[in-house]
Amino acid sequence: MLEAVVGLLLMLLGVSHGVETYCDGRQDGAQCYGALGGTVVLQLMDNTSGISRYQWSIKTTTTTTTIIRWTNNMIVINAIANRSSFTPSDGTFRINNLIWTDGGEYELEIFDSDGNISEKRTLQLTIQAAGYLPIMAGVLSALVILLVFGVAVVCAQKKKQNNKPKEKEDHELTYADVRTVQQPVRQMQKKAETEVEVEYGQVKFPERPQQTVEPA
Template structure:
């Protein structure tokens, strides 16, 4: 609900903010005003030398001025007249304000001194523009320009600041709201929508060509929007399901690796312990006596031996 109210406020703001100006000094002039907007119609250059004049709409008098004083104004609640520059302003325009307006001037004796007529047309202004694009398989790009509101909208296209040419179009033309761009056409595309009381535009970068190779060797070729590389994203792999057999096998491998590490460390510790003991006790073989003078002989005498 808030979003809808916000959109209504925006649209009303756009309409109320539209002001148009019209030169109605020439007979047969055509003027345009925006619905719920304001229009300034210049009726004459100066009113100082015109004793009396009145303005009628569809033969019904709406404004009467005598000696630069407004005698009456049937729409005074939303209009103003400025004698200094001969401009008649109408605010909060509606469809009923459209029609033929006739200005008639008089001499001081009351005789007519001239008459001129203008036409006032009312249009709803274009409030917003939306570009919808689609990248086709062979590199073409289909683009639709969608406008919100606006009477008698007129479309035009530009690419990188210049008018889009027929040589760049596979379908449509520069004045249609649906076009198809040819292959290899790139840049910033702008769609403008206008009528006699408004002018709105929207821009967008067009497709680019993707050429990449995935991890598994698959080659990807295709066209995607310029801010996307979705074709080159590696797809998510499904996780391997866990089964009781795989869980048991995993624990067996972990235990085996742990046993190998423990045995290796134990062997290293035993070797270093044996090495240390050998160094402290010295060699097990007695040293050889070099000098016989230092030798001691021990003879055991048996009592049963012959004397």
């Protein structure tokens, strides 16, 4: 039981940074969400087949920062390469260990072979801390189970200790009762024997012959 609770705690703590969400960003104006510290998988396109160049950037009120730039079937820029990966075959971009600054408005620009923009669309990525709430609830539940288990063990030990003196006392009381019952029986036997002796004495007296004493 204790090992199971500890294992549950370790498992919950281990997956705290493994919450993964998926978002289809192929529609213009898509709303995507990711859990702080978790992973988000964004589908930017069907695949890169036939695309000579595209660029994915995050926009703020003052600047635009390029996150990915794809040219001639290869990534030439990846600003967050240490915690992200792109899969050309299905057009998905995966971001791990999400931080607050990952949230914002992203813009995808696809260029044709002449260098002209053939398609443009945006998506909004929102980072939420709510992804930790189920994990924390699971951790708290495991702690409660551990606490209940500990209380049950303590109560069982106390009950075991309390039962030992009680059993000994019951045995002593039983022995006392037996001794008390046996004592009157012995007295009754002695009394019966005395009465029998007295009766025998009374019977013997009348049976003796009377002798006549003649004067000398």
